[in-house]
Amino acid sequence: MTQPLTPAGAVWPPLLVDSWTDTRETLHMMTQIVGKVQMACTPLVNQWWNVAFELSARGIRTNTMSAEGRAFDAEFDFVAEELVLRTSDGLRAAVALRPRPIAEFYAEFRSALVHMEIYVDIQAAPNEVENPIPFAEDTTHHAYDSDAVRIFWQQLVQADRVLNLWRAGFAGKASPVQIWWGGLDMACTLFSGREAPPHPGGAPHCPKWVNLEAYNRQCASGGFWPGGSGEGVFYAYCYPQPDGYSDRPAGPDGAHWDKSLGEFVLPYEVVTQSQDPDATVLHFLQSTYEAAADLANWDRRLFDVNPARLDPEIKAANRNRI
Incomplete structure (x- = not known):
C-alpha cells in the first residue's frame, strides 16, 4: 500500500485528554442520546453499521433515518454550536450545544422531535460507561467547552x-x-x-x-x-x-x-x-x-x-x- 506525504495544509491540533474530560463526557452523553434514536429508526445493518455516525464538514452527523414514511437526520454542528434536526418535508429544529445538564439537553431534544412529529422510544440511559445515569436524571454531566x-x-x-x-x-x-x-x-x-x-x-x-x-x-x-x-x-x-x-x-x-x-x-x-x-x-x-x-x-x-x-x-x- 502506498503512503502519500501529509498534505501541506493538514493541521493535526493538540488537545490534552485531561484538559477537556468534563466536556468530553458531556458530549459523549449527547451523542448517546442521538445515537439511540438512530438505532431505533434504522434497520439493522451487519455489525451495527446503521447506528454509527460519520464526519461532516460541520461536525458529526447521523445516517438518514425514517419515521412514519418520512426521512430525517441530525447533525452536531460544531461551527454553529447546535444540534440540527431536519426532515424530508422541510421541517427544521435546533438544540443549542452549550454548558447545561444532560437532563435539560435531553428534554429539549425530545421536545424538538415531538415538534417535528417524530415519536420514538429509546432505552434512555447510556451504554458502555461505568455508573450510567438515566438521561432524564443526569445533572452530573453539564460542561461544554x-x-x-x-x-x-x-x-x-x-x-x-x-x-x-x-x-x-x-x-x-x-x-x-x-x-x-x-x-x-x-x-x-x-x-x-x-x-x-x-x-x-x-x-x-x-x-x-x-x-x-x-x-x-x-x-x-x-x-x-x-x-x-x-x-x-x-x-x-x-x-x-x-x-x-x-x-x-x-x-x-x-x-x-x-x-x-x-x-x-x-x-x-x-x-x-x-x-x-x-x-x-x-x-x-x-x-x-x-x-x-x-x-x-x-x-x-x-x-x-x-x-x-x-x-x-x-x-x-x-x-x-x-
Whole structure:
C-alpha cells in the first residue's frame, strides 16, 4: 500500500485528554442520546453499521433515518454550536450545544422531535460507561467547552482522512470510517469473510448480544480514541486474536502493545511530532493489519490493492473539466 506525504495544509491540533474530560463526557452523553434514536429508526445493518455516525464538514452527523414514511437526520454542528434536526418535508429544529445538564439537553431534544412529529422510544440511559445515569436524571454531566469540541472535531477530520486512505488499500468487505457513540471513537474495520467464534462481551452496561453481532465475522480494526492519557491514541486490534499477534511489530517508533487495553496503540502526540503524520498513522494501521491477516492466513492476494492504481487515468480524465 502506498503512503502519500501529509498534505501541506493538514493541521493535526493538540488537545490534552485531561484538559477537556468534563466536556468530553458531556458530549459523549449527547451523542448517546442521538445515537439511540438512530438505532431505533434504522434497520439493522451487519455489525451495527446503521447506528454509527460519520464526519461532516460541520461536525458529526447521523445516517438518514425514517419515521412514519418520512426521512430525517441530525447533525452536531460544531461551527454553529447546535444540534440540527431536519426532515424530508422541510421541517427544521435546533438544540443549542452549550454548558447545561444532560437532563435539560435531553428534554429539549425530545421536545424538538415531538415538534417535528417524530415519536420514538429509546432505552434512555447510556451504554458502555461505568455508573450510567438515566438521561432524564443526569445533572452530573453539564460542561461544554466549544473550543475544545472544535479541536476534537479537527482531530477527527485528520483521522477520518487517513483512515479512509488506509481503507482504500483493501478490496474486501470493509466498514465505512465511522464514529461510534458507545465509546466516542472513530474506527474502520476490515473483514476476512470468515465467521468468528462468539464474542465473550465485556463492555460495561452493554448486552452480550450487541457484541455477538458486532464481532460475528473475523476482522481487523483501526481507529482513533480521544481518551486514555496524553492526547489520545490511534489503536488497532483484531478478533479473534491469533497466537503471536501481540508480539508483532506495530510499525512506527512509539507504537506498542497495551496490555490493559488489549490493543496496539500509537499515541496521538507521536503522530503530531513526526515529520509526516499521515505516513506515521498509515504505517501503524498497515503493520497491525498485516500482523492480523498474516497470522490468521487471510488471502491478501485478493484483498490488498494500490489505492493510487488509477490516479493517472483519473487525472487525465478530469483535466480542464472545471
